[in-house]
Amino acid sequence: MAAAILRRRVFLQSGRESPGKVGAIFSISSLNQQFLFFATGNDAVSEVQKSKKGKWVTLPPFAPVIDASSLGKVLSGHRTDLKDGNTSVGASTTALKWIVRCCPQLPRSLVQKLFRLRQVRRESSDTITSDFGVQKQEYRLKRVAAKDLMNIGDRILLPITVEELPSVKHEYRCSDEEENFVHDLELYKDPAIIVVNKPPGLPVQGGIGIKRSLDELAATYLRYYCSEPPRLVHRLDRDSSGILIMGRTQTSATVLHSIFREKTFEASNNDIDNKKRILQRRYWALVIGYPRRQRGSISAPLGKVVVDDGKSERITIVDNVKIMSSQHAITEYRVIKSSCHGYTWLELSPLTGRKHQLRVHCAEVLGTPIVGDYKYGWQAHRKWKHFFKANIEKKLDENLPNKKTHPFGLDLESGSILDKQPRLHLHCKEMVLPDVSLALQNLQLSVDCDLSELESLEFVAPLPSHMQRSWDILNS
Numbered sequence: 001m002a003a004a005i006l007r008r009r010v011f012l013q014s015g016r017e018s019p020g021k022v023g024a025i026f027s028i029s030s031l032n033q034q035f036l037f038f039a040t041g042n043d044a045v046s047e048v049q050k051s052k053k054g055k056w057v058t059l060p061p062f063a064p065v066i067d068a069s070s071l072g073k074v075l076s077g078h079r080t081d082l083k084d085g086n087t088s089v090g091a092s093t094t095a096l097k098w099i100v101r102c103c104p105q106l107p108r109s110l111v112q113k114l115f116r117l118r119q120v121r122r123e124s125s126d127t128i129t130s131d132f133g134v135q136k137q138e139y140r141l142k143r144v145a146a147k148d149l150m151n152i153g154d155r156i157l158l159p160i161t162v163e164e165l166p167s168v169k170h171e172y173r174c175s176d177e178e179e180n181f182v183h184d185l186e187l188y189k190d191p192a193i194i195v196v197n198k199p200p201g202l203p204v205q206g207g208i209g210i211k212r213s214l215d216e217l218a219a220t221y222l223r224y225y226c227s228e229p230p231r232l233v234h235r236l237d238r239d240s241s242g243i244l245i246m247g248r249t250q251t252s253a254t255v256l257h258s259i260f261r262e263k264t265f266e267a268s269n270n271d272i273d274n275k276k277r278i279l280q281r282r283y284w285a286l287v288i289g290y291p292r293r294q295r296g297s298i299s300a301p302l303g304k305v306v307v308d309d310g311k312s313e314r315i316t317i318v319d320n321v322k323i324m325s326s327q328h329a330i331t332e333y334r335v336i337k338s339s340c341h342g343y344t345w346l347e348l349s350p351l352t353g354r355k356h357q358l359r360v361h362c363a364e365v366l367g368t369p370i371v372g373d374y375k376y377g378w379q380a381h382r383k384w385k386h387f388f389k390a391n392i393e394k395k396l397d398e399n400l401p402n403k404k405t406h407p408f409g410l411d412l413e414s415g416s417i418l419d420k421q422p423r424l425h426l427h428c429k430e431m432v433l434p435d436v437s438l439a440l441q442n443l444q445l446s447v448d449c450d451l452s453e454l455e456s457l458e459f460v461a462p463l464p465s466h467m468q469r470s471w472d473i474l475n476s
Contacts, residue, residue: 055159055160056121056157056158056159056160057157057158057159057160057162057163058123058155058156058157059098059099059102059103059155059156059157059158060102060155061152061153061154061155062093062098062150062151062152062153062154062155062156063152066251066440066443068250068251068252068254068255068258069254069255069257069258070258071255071258071439071440071443072254072255072256072257072258072259072261072262073258073262074451075255075258075259075278075434075436075439075451075454076258076259076262076263076278076279093149093150094146094147094148094149094150095115095120095122095144095145095146095147095148095149095150095156096111096112096115096146096147098150098156099111099120099156099158101250102156103158103162104228104250106162110162112146114158114159114162115145115146118143119158119159120143120144120146120156120157120158121141121142121143121144121156121157122141122142122143122144122148122150122154122155122156122157123139123140123141123154123155123156123157124139124140124142124151124153124154125138125139125140125153141157144156173220174217174220174221174407175407177407178407178408179221181406181407181408182217182218182221182222183221183222185197185198185199186222187243187459187461188457188459189222189224189248190437191248191249191252191437191440192247192248192249192252192255192436192437192440193245193246193247193248193252193256193436193437194218194222194230194245194246194248195243195244195245195246195431195459196214196218196222196243196244196246197241197242197243197244197461197462198214198236198240198241198242198243198244199241199406199410199412199464200239200240200241200410200412200415200423200424200464200466201238201239201410201411201412201423202214202238202408202410203238204232204235204236204238204244205232205235212408214244215229215230215232215246218230218246222246226248226249228248228249228250230246230247230248231246231247231248231250231253232244232246232253233245233246233247233253233256233257233260234256234260234353236428237356237359237424237426239372239423239424239426240424240426240427240428241426241427241428241461241464241467242283242427242428242429242461243281243428243429243430243431243459243461244428245431245433247436251440252436252437252440255436255439255440256433256436259278259279259433259434259436260279260353263278263279263351263352263353278433278434278456279431279432279433279434280349280430280431280432280433281349281350281428281430281431282347282348282349282428282429282430282431283347283348283349283350283358283426283427283428283429284336284345284346284347284348284426284427284429284463284467285345285346285348285358285362285370285371285425285426285427286343286344286345286346286370286371286417286425286467286470286471287343287344287345287346287362287366287368287369287370287371287425288342288343288368288369288370288371288377288380288381289342289344289367289368289369289380290338290342290344290368291333291335291344291346291366291367291368294334294335295332295333295334295335296332296333296334297330297331297332297333298329298330298331298332298333298361298365298366299328299329299330300317300318300329300361300364300365301317301318301321301326301327301328301329302315302316302317302318302326302327302329302354302355302356302357302360303315303316303317303318303324303325303326303327304316304325304355314356314375314376315354315355315356315357315359315360315376316360316364317360317364317365327352327354328352329350329352329354329357329360329361330350330351330352331348331349331350331351331352331357331358331361332348332349332351333346333347333348333349333366334346334347337474337475339474341474343371343417343470343474344368345471345474346362346368348361348362356375356376358370358426359373359375359376359377359426360376362376362377363376363377363380364376369381370424370425370426371417371422371424371425371470372415372422372423372424372425372426373424373426412464412465412466413465413466414466415465415466416466416467416469416470416473417470417473417474418469418470418473419466422466422470423466425466425467425470427461427463427464427467428461429460429461429463430458430459430460430461431458431459432456432457432458432459433456433457434454434456434457435454435455435456435457438454438455439451439454442454
């Protein structure tokens with residue numbers, strides 16, 4: 001239900017009467033006014049109206065919206081102009097997409113069902129000239145199909161019964177300590193994105209057996225003044241850590257999705273040599289062994305295989321792409337520092353975004369599995385020689401604070417190479433990406449603005465405790 005679920009401030013507003021609507025109209029503010037310059041998706045939705053006595057919930061009038069996917073291609077360097085081809089900054093949209101943008105709290109399946117039952121109406125206006133030359137606006141209410149394109153000024157009307165829907169999700173309330181912990185993860189935020197330093201052990205997304213996930217916590221505690229929860233645009237494994245980007249609006253999330261997707265597309269088509277790398281990700285990993293070369297590029301296709309009688313799956317290198325489905329994967333690497341104890345610190349730069357790409361490339365191509373990766377480096381860990389030096393351990397323990405219990409049951413102290421079972425040593429340390437917020441602001445000022453010289457944002461996330469401890473051990 002629009003009012004109950006959105007939980008917005010309701011105020012009385014005068015308005016014209018139209019078919020199916022009687023009496024005063026109430027408006028629900030969906031965005032802080034200072035951020036209404038995003039005339040995109042439900043960022044642009046400043047009011048959702050309903051008739052007090054009628055049977056309809058009325059959405060805001062349709063206005064041209066930014067084609068977020070095309071903008072992502074421009075920012076990725078894949079296109080030079082938003083007006084290339086059949087799309088533009090003022091691209092139209094379908095009735096279904098407009099409802100989804102305006103009412104993100106409504107399940108998409110419900111919206112589709114309303115269309116199938118022919119319960120969605122569109123209010124259009126025509127200018128009528130009388131016999132005396134007087135012009136007036138005439139409003140008509142007609143059924144609309146899901147794929148019908150919206151015209152400027154059209155309003156969509158939904159049955160009032162959508163307001164009786166129960167909330168699908170209930171916000172999880174944290175303790176003050178847990179809430180402060182979530183806020184401390186934040187590295188950066190602007191009107192378009194929010195960046196966090198994900199701790200190891202905290203899942204990014206919910207699922208079977210997962211009580212708390214980062215996207216759920218962000219939706220509750222990192223939303224701030226926005227009407228929408230932050231949206232994930234890429235993933236990090238549960239046991240890895242580092243920089244995680246989320247879009248704060250549907251439009252910015254779509255732009256970021258497009259940027260990440262275009263990066264993988266270009267790399268897969270070997271179109272990366274002569275182009276400026278708009279999106280850059282650099283991971284730090286501690287591996288067992290030594291690569292043959294100090295730096296290099298790995299290009300090896302990855303495929304999925306089912307193991308344990310279908311109970312689980314793993315990613316592997318595909319030798320023959322003709323007989324097995326695969327995805328092209330490219331990783332650049334360089335040696336940061338080697339240790340005489342049999343370890344090497346690597347900087348890994350994935351040019352594609354495949355599942356478990358870095359872990360598989362390190363283990364199966366370089367022959368140097370990542371410390372703590374028991375899925376792809378189990379053979380190396382079976383031969384694991386526990387690194388132990390009493391004097392080093394004692395010295396380090398003196399400089400470490402007393403171990404404490406962290407929120408959500410996370411163990412952020414143990415897991416270094418001193419421990420018998422070290423944690424995964426893989427951390428997204430640096431990331432560079434276009435300033436999406438600035439791009440959207442510039443487009444509001446001028447559709448023809450030049451985005452080719454748009455400034456980039458650079459983020460750096462400090463190493464988690466167990467990796468920093470391993471670094472100190474190997475440098476002592």
